[in-house]
Amino acid sequence: MDNIRPYHHLQTAHCENGVAAGLLRHHGLDFMTEPLMFGLGSGIFYIHIPYLMINGGPAVAYRSMPGWIFSRASKLLDIKVNRRKFSNEKDATDYLNKQITLGNPVGCQVGVFNLPYFPAEYRFHFNAHNLVVYGKENGNYLVSDPVMETVTQLTEEEMLKVRFAKGPLAPKGHVYYPENVKPVSKEQIQKAISKAIKRSAFDMLTIPGSIVGVDGIEYTAKQIRKWRDKLGPRKAGLYLGQIVRMQEEIGTGGGGFRFLYAAFLEQASNYVNNEQLLKISDEFTKAGDLWRASAVNMGRIYKGRLNEQKDFEESANMLNEIAAIERAAFKELRKIKI
Numbered sequence: 001m002d003n004i005r006p007y008h009h010l011q012t013a014h015c016e017n018g019v020a021a022g023l024l025r026h027h028g029l030d031f032m033t034e035p036l037m038f039g040l041g042s043g044i045f046y047i048h049i050p051y052l053m054i055n056g057g058p059a060v061a062y063r064s065m066p067g068w069i070f071s072r073a074s075k076l077l078d079i080k081v082n083r084r085k086f087s088n089e090k091d092a093t094d095y096l097n098k099q100i101t102l103g104n105p106v107g108c109q110v111g112v113f114n115l116p117y118f119p120a121e122y123r124f125h126f127n128a129h130n131l132v133v134y135g136k137e138n139g140n141y142l143v144s145d146p147v148m149e150t151v152t153q154l155t156e157e158e159m160l161k162v163r164f165a166k167g168p169l170a171p172k173g174h175v176y177y178p179e180n181v182k183p184v185s186k187e188q189i190q191k192a193i194s195k196a197i198k199r200s201a202f203d204m205l206t207i208p209g210s211i212v213g214v215d216g217i218e219y220t221a222k223q224i225r226k227w228r229d230k231l232g233p234r235k236a237g238l239y240l241g242q243i244v245r246m247q248e249e250i251g252t253g254g255g256g257f258r259f260l261y262a263a264f265l266e267q268a269s270n271y272v273n274n275e276q277l278l279k280i281s282d283e284f285t286k287a288g289d290l291w292r293a294s295a296v297n298m299g300r301i302y303k304g305r306l307n308e309q310k311d312f313e314e315s316a317n318m319l320n321e322i323a324a325i326e327r328a329a330f331k332e333l334r335k336i337k338i
Contacts, residue, residue, distance in 0.1 A: 007105045007134035009144045009151050010034075013256055014063075015130040017043070018146020019107040020070035022132055024079070026105055027181035031189070039264025040076055040192050041069030042199040044257055048211045048220045054168070055124065057242020060220065062257050062291075064203070066109070066128035066169065070176070072199070076192035077184050083176040089164055092173030093156070096133060096141075096163075099177070105134035105144075109174035111165025117145070117152045127169040133159075186271065193268045194338040200261075201334040204326065214327040221319035224312055233307040240315065241302030244295045255295065258288035258326075272338045283329040287322050294318040 007026055012018030012034040021037040038044070045064045052059040063069075067083075074081045086092035099106050111127040112118060135142035140153040154162070163173045204213040211219050220243070227236035247255070262284035269277035297315050300306045 007132065007144060010146055011149055012146040013260065014038070015146050016066065016069050017041075017260070019130040019132050020073065022144065022146065023105060023107060023178055024181065027178055029077075029181065029184060031184070033267065035260050035263035036267055037073055038069060038257070038260045039200075039268060040073035040196045042072050042196050042203060043069040044200050044261045045203055046213055046216045048216045048223070050211065050223070055242060055245070057239050057245075058220075058223075060243050060246045062247060066130075067176075070107075072196070073192070074178065076195055077188060079181055080179045081176055082179050083174065085171075086173035089160055089173070092163060092175075093160065095173075096159075096175060097136070099175070100133065100136050100141075104177060105132050106175045106177040107131070108133055108163060109171035109176075110162035111167075111171065112162075113165065114158065114161045115145075116154070116158060117148065125165075125167055127165045127167055127171055190272050190338065193271055197268070197333050197336070197338070201330045204330045205334070214323045214330070217319050217323040217326070221316040221323070224316040224319070228307075228309050228312050236312065237302045237304065237307060240298040240312075244298050244302065247291065247295050255288040255291035258284045258291055262288065274336065274338060276332070276336055280329050280332050283325055283332075287325045287329070290318055290322045290325070294322070 008022070010018055010022040010025065012021065014034070017034045017037045020041070021032045021034050024032045024037075041064070043063045045061065047061050049059040049061075064072075071081060084095060086095070096106065096108075107130055109127070110129050110131060111125070112129045113123050113125050115123065115129070131146070132144040133141050134144055137153070140155055141159050143152050143154055145152060163171055165171060207213055210216070224240070227239055230236075231239065262281040265277045265281035265284065269275060269281070294315060297306075297311070297318065301311050301315065
């Protein structure tokens, strides 16, 4: 279509960061990067919900709720985000087509299971994936999925299926896009960085409940020590396999999100001219390395290569070490005056 403004594909480690950063860059905020979006959106988090099971294992999340990153970052930068959900498939399709006709790229929440361009091993029932729809050509939707190397396409039938996937976090045709984006000053970015860091420190240190933040990491470690005797080696291994899946296959997971936050602090230090942020950035890199190492250890147990109690203890010890590093790092962040 002639009225489609060029949309530049942005490949990123995590889908929501990539969609949000890509849409803001499309509207002229060229300074926006994936780490900056993640940090300004206070995306770093941890929660273990013992009473909620996903794919036969415990529900564990290493980031804030889907949609919060873009909403929080936009609010700090005084940007309005228009969001719509639909109960009717035709209304959802008509709205998407209208935005395309207007030349307005939009973010879409979709289910992963029916995305044809995803490798088979990554196509499981997860309904909080995000992508950008930026046009239509020969009846197919033009798609920029940030976790893919290049742009792709979906047929009308495929688009409808992924936009109305069933199950937990059902997208219900959810579309979103920024409106009336104005230039952002360096001072605005500095203030946003300060507020975002304080929110992340609060989320990880002081939200009530033993299953949230660094307390939540320690809670998971405590449960891992019990699982082998309580559930038996096989089921306990499956639980660990689910933690690894939530960590490494859904988004960038535990380690990747910590690396992203480290990169955010590094970029933030340039905006606010504070070298303390660089030192704390190194601590989150250490935490990310440990998250990745813990995933390898849990993966070996899940695959049956390890199954002794000492192996579960080792996995739990790694999480306790991670919790200690992140607790100390967030305490330091809370002290910094920006």
